[in-house]
Amino acid sequence: MNTYQEDITDDYQQYSEQDYNVTIYAGEEPNITEFHAHSIILRCRSQYFRTALSSNWAEKENGMYILRKPNISGKIFQIILRYIYSGMVNFNKFEKIEYLEFLKATDELAFDKIRDYCIKIICQETEILFEIERFSTMPPRILELLLQQDKLELEEIDIWGYLIRWTYAQNPTIEFEPSKWTENDIEMMKDTIENLIPLIRFDNxxxxxxxxxxxxxxxxxxxxxxxxxxNLNSESSELDSSIITQKDLFYSLFLNWINKKDNNQKSRKFLQYNFKLLLRGSRDGFDGNAFHYRCDNKGATIIIAKIKDSKQLVGGYNPLDWKGRNSKSTTDSFIFLFDDHKDVNSGKIGRVIHTKHAIRCYNNWGPIFGAYNSLAMSNNLAMNQNGEWSSIPPIPSSYPDLNIPNKFEIDDYEVFQVIKK
Incomplete structure (x- = not known):
């Protein structure tokens, strides 16, 4: 439930019409609403009111302070006045359009805490603001605050789209086709957007x-x-794979998994990576020595193998490296199984459970995911020194059981270095 409440004394909640000394007129004709308040409380709660009620600024009639806020509707000001006295705002009762009006009002009145809480809600439920018709009326100051947020649950390219849409709305006479812009059009658009472009994270x-x-x-x-x-090229974000056909879809899915976004929901925290092919079994060899020669000291890698005489793909992600002769601990590794190598939607992921033995490095073996028991020959996914693959989960298992075949041969396998952009 989206209810914001601060620790305000009970005295503030006993607001009444008695002894008020401030009259506030909110809204424009013919929808002006009159409110009454107490100057001492307003001053305590906001720097804006400390200034507005000072001797240099205040309007007074018969000893009564008069404030006029035509740009804030009566409904929004009533919510703010309740917040001033009780420290509470029930966002569950907000209509979508009211979030923008509330943001503008709380920013103007210097209620930063509740403004920032409202921004937090919008970051998680972006349709509240970004999909409404009046999005284009958002003041630059509010848009700037939103674009500064790390937790804005939108893909960066979509944020760019909203920014361009907003910029056009501020310049309604300009053609929607940039190739038709005049020099004056370019300058107008630049003046509108230049302070906001640096907030776009182009590396994502x-x-x-x-x-x-x-x-x-x-x-x-x-x-x-x-x-x-x-310095980039259109191939930099594709998988150079001879195993996978839906390269762009698998690439996007692996990015989501590496970013721990298993529900395909991206956000601004979403990191972009390039996948550089290090090894292809059919080209470089299937034994453990070939694996370590090409994959040691390369950092994070993702491994993909096509099971022979089936449609299945198996593999895993190691965020560390393959150098050494020991178990390695990480909370970020995973294994996976696709029932159909041509269907990205057939995949299952198993994230590491027992992190102490997430990765096992062995000089002449290939990749090993999970603790290796030499007596039981158990592991979650491994390739031995002869290029033979197995998945016999140990007890306790380092990863969930994805029903990978216990022992299997492969048609081919590939190892990609995962490089942060």
């Missing part, structure tokens, strides 16, 4: 999305951003 936007959705607006971008994308 793929070359493909950049080329399709951002490049048309290159006249608005700095030389630094243009140089960044000039």
């Amino acid at each position: 936007i793929s070359y493909k999305d950049y080329f399709e959705k951002i490049n048309p607006y290159e006249k608005l971008l700095s030389k630094k951003i243009l140089r960044y994308y000039s």
Whole structure:
């Protein structure tokens, strides 16, 4: 339940019409609402009211302070006044349009704590604000506050789209086709957007999305951003795989899994990676020595293997490295199984449970996920020195049981270095 409450003394909750000395008129004709309040409480709660009720600014009639807020509706001001006296706001009763009005009002009146709490809700439920018709009326100050948030649950390329939509709305006379812009149009758009573009995290936007959705607006971008994308190419985010056919879909899914977004919901915290092919069994060899020669000291890797005489894919992600002769601990590794190597939706992921033995390194073996028991020959997923694969979960198991075959041969396998962009 989205209810915000501060620790306010009970005295504030005993608000009444008695002894008030402030009259506040909220809204515009013909919808002006009159409110009554106490100057001492208003001053205690906000720097804005300390200034507004000072001798230099205050309007008074017959000893009564008069405040006029035509830009804040009566309904929103009533919510704010209740917050001033009780420290409580029940966001569950808000309509979508009221979030924007509340944000603008609390920012103007310097109620930063409740404003930031409202922003937190919007970050988690972005449709509250980004999908409403009046999104384009958002003041630059509020949009800037939103774009500064790490936990804004939107993909970065979508944030760019909303920013462009908002910028057009501030300049309604400008053509929607950038190639038709005049020099004056470019300057107008730059003046509107230039302070907000630095808040876009371009390193979380793929070359493909950049080329399709951002490049048309290159006249608005700095030389630094243009140089960044000039050093990328359209192939940098694809899997150089001979095993997988739906390369872009598998790439996106693996990114989600590495970012611990198993529900395919991305956010601004979503990190982008390139996958660099280190080893292909059919090209470089299937034994353990070939694996370590090409994969040691390479950092994080993801391994994909196609099971022979089946449609299944198996593999795993090691966020550490394969150098050494010991077990390694991590909370970020996982194994996976796809029932159909041509269907990205057939995949199951098993995240590490017992982290102490998440990864096992053995000089002449291939990858080992899970604790290795030499007597029981058990592991969660492993390739031995001869290129033979097995999955016999130990007790206790380091990963969930995904029903990977106990022993199997493979058609081919690939190892990709996972490189943060």
